Amino acid sequence: MTALSYSQVMGANERVMVGYIGLGNRGDQVHEGFLEYGDARTAAICDLKTSYMDLAEKKAKAKGHDTPKRYADYRKLIEDKTLDAVVIATPDHWHALQMIEACNAGKDVYCEKPLSLTVVEGRKMVEAAERNKRVVQVGIQRRSAKFLQEAAEYARSGALGKITLAQGWHLTNEWPVGLGAAPEGPPPNEAEWDAWLGPAPKVPYNRNRMYYNFRWFYNYSGGQMTNFGVHYVDMLRWCLGKDSPKAVTVMGGKFAIDDNREIPDTLQAMWDYDGVMMVFTQINANSAPGNTQKTEMMIRGTKGTMYLNLNGWEVVPEAITELPLPQRNPVDRVTERAYNPSRKPVIEGRKLTGQVTNHPHARNFLDCMKTRAKCNCDILTGHLSTSATLIANAAFKTKSYLEWDAKAEKFTNNAAANQMLSYKYRAPYKLP
Ligand SMILES: NC(=O)c1ccc[n+]([C@@H]2O[C@H](COP(=O)([O-])OP(=O)(O)OC[C@H]3O[C@@H](n4cnc5c(N)ncnc54)[C@H](O)[C@@H]3O)[C@@H](O)[C@H]2O)c1
DSSP states (O other), X not given: OOHHHHHHTOOTTOOEEEEEEOOSHHHHHHHHHHHTSTTEEEEEEEOSOHHHHHHHHHHHHHTTOOXXXXXXXXXXXXXXXXXXXXXXXXXHHHHHHHHHHHXXXXXXXXXXXXXXXXXXXXXXXXXXXXXXXXXXXXXXXXXXXXXXHHHHHHHHTTTTOSXXXXXXXXXXXXXXXXTOXXXXXXXXOHHHHHHHHTTSOOOOEEGGGSTTGGGGSTTTOOTHHHHTHHHHHHHHXXXXXXXXXXEEEEEEEOOSOOSSOOSOSEEEXXXXXXXXXXXXXXXXXXXXXXXXXXXXXXXXXSSEEEEEETTEEEEEEOEEOOXXXXXXXXXBOHHHHHHGGXXXXXXXXXXXXXXXXXXXXXXXXXXXXXXXXXXXXXXXXXXXXXXXXXXXXXXXXXXXXXXEETXXXXXXXXXXXXXXXXXXXXXXXXXX
């Protein structure tokens, strides 16, 4: 049987044969998430680093798995007819090619966030999943955390009143050294550098561009805007029940950190989500908390404020008054003084603790493979959240206020920004 027909008749207790492409920092964590469950078998592994594959093999065997097959070329892994699913945890510039090829080969796919490097890639990934009827989970794992599912439900219930602002912060102090300024020079291994670059432009080797640090360079990543931003935009728009923004603008720069990164160390993005403002604040040269509860996200409503973290969420009621704003004047201070004391909360506070972990997201993918249901972070959800962050990068790079036609997936007021929705792959790579 081919993987395609096999996955459609899979029983609840049947084993899922999984192939992993990319077993670095994140691939290792996702692998551990799958290893929690006996029905997910590590059947094949592929990475450019032998030591990462050695570790993955060791972990799988410690759980009683057979020795996984090793592939040097990811295309061979995708062609392997014994595999039901492919997990992709390579750098962002690889996601589209590998995910689309896996879908076309009849595999279900777990693909790390951000879904894509460009909006056009993301749309093609949505089409590939739909055309091939594939189950796809995007690696935005907050979606499988029960306490955050309850947060989103609570926020969407209207309990916070009219929500006016939703904000996320990525705060860390990397000053002064940052990544360090690694010199350009010949790669330790030309073939490995070429294989790692894949469809990205051929540029001189720099240690900082490659393993893990690629997220500070635009050819391979959207920077922290897409790296952390996609987690926050996704959670916030889930709470708001909104699909796509109408407009976006961004300011920022590399103001403090003296290394060879390309992305800004300080940035503020603002989206118009049709009557709600969304904000992502990235400050990488100062780590002071962004709000009183020191959380990574906050949603402000007329009746209360919701604070969200990886380990819980909290609602702090606003104090409201029905009195009109007093007109301050020197002969009547009584009306003015009566105003604030008349305020009263109109909702109750609430607090819920939990923990975002990797395994429930893996479990949800395995379950959906068997039932053919949509995953908690299905392909379209991942695409819409990723797109919002990608269009913010276009606003940053063009220094503009961009109006977004979400249906056409095009800007309506900036031709240069529209050029940033795709890029030309380096030969011989082609976006299918
Ligand atoms: N969901 C999350 O919370 C989360 C957290 C961290 C990273 N990520 C995402 O995971 C992805 C990987 O990030 P990382 O931190 O693990 O980076 P990393 O550099 O540590 O790992 C990427 C791995 O991909 C491998 N690779 C690159 N090209 C390959 C190819 N052509 N074939 C096979 N293997 C190849 C590399 O050898 C490397 O080991 C990124 O998209 C990142 O955004 C998600």
